[in-house]
Amino acid sequence: MRQDPALGGDPGFQDFLALELMPRAEHEFGAAAQPDRSIIAGQSFGGITVLMTAHRHPQRFGKVLSQSPSLWKAPEIIRAYADEPCDLRLHLSVVTSGAWPTTPANCTGTAWRTVSARR
Template identity: 30%
Template sequence: MSIQPHSFFSGALYARKSCFVYVPAGYEQSEQRYPVIYLLHGMHGSESSWMLKGNAEQTLDQLMNNGELIPSIVVMPSDGGYGQGTFYMDWYDGTGNFEQYFIYDLVPEIDMHYRTINSGDQRVLCGLSMGGFGAVSLALRHPERFGAAASLSGGLVSSQHLREQYARSDVGRMIGPLHGPYAESYDPQLVANLRMQDGRRPALYMNCGTSDYLYTMNQDFHQHLKTIGYTHTYEQFEGEHNWTYWKEHLPDALRFIQSYLAH
């Protein structure tokens, strides 16, 4: 197993970007194609966060060696690198097309240069905090491109959570009017409702620490999915919003991804 840096040009952002790509054992010696896991970082992070702080390479090695995770290509990308965090969204005020960068630049780049199984049901997302929101949002908004999403301590923020902080942050720049159609198109609860209506439902997994400041937000999203009948997996453990928790519970998210890919 090894991690390789990969640089490419993003037309959506008109900028050079880079990511780190984990390839499984035997990749160089075979012609096999592999499913792809996109591992997303949180606020203030970068494409190197999971590798340097999250013990990702060792965790992936261990799970694949033990047969607990199917050999996969794992991509650790940047969120686009703007401000404190882009939330993997196209910003309402035109600051940056960070969702288009991910969907139309990054994903095709990986499929072009690595032996992926180029199919939505073999392409999954996993992320922490802001990256948890990104994983769930991208999967729900693009169910034809991603078959599953896993969130650790996700910032699964809906309109109801934004009311108090909306005027005092850059949230308005991201989503525009709080009750407008653009904001609604990124509200994970409302997008989940749409997926229930059209039947295109990516498999969803969430876990969160019970001492995490985002615990209530995760509980709310879990309860909403239960209410609308969206089958999903939710787990909670003791822990806070930190790398100690994410390193310990990344394997839980990856085992869910394994259960999805195995079927």
């Protein structure tokens, strides 16, 4: 998979989130250590980042919320999930109409699609 740092594809950043930030949040704030109680979320480029990070570190993040990820910049992440399934809950929201709503409330008809899956 392409590792584009501008899209959160930097493995060092993904490792930082999973191996440094989360353990510190556990220690200082009591964040859950178990993957089935940990969620990572992002929107747009952040949506790509969370998809890549959760795929790289499924032992840390068991739940993913990816809102309107910029899949056009890194479509191979979808293939990575298909080729290398991992045990996580994925909630993926994408715009399908070509219009860019500022909030989900601005979406009408079939413009907003939500996919939830568990492997």
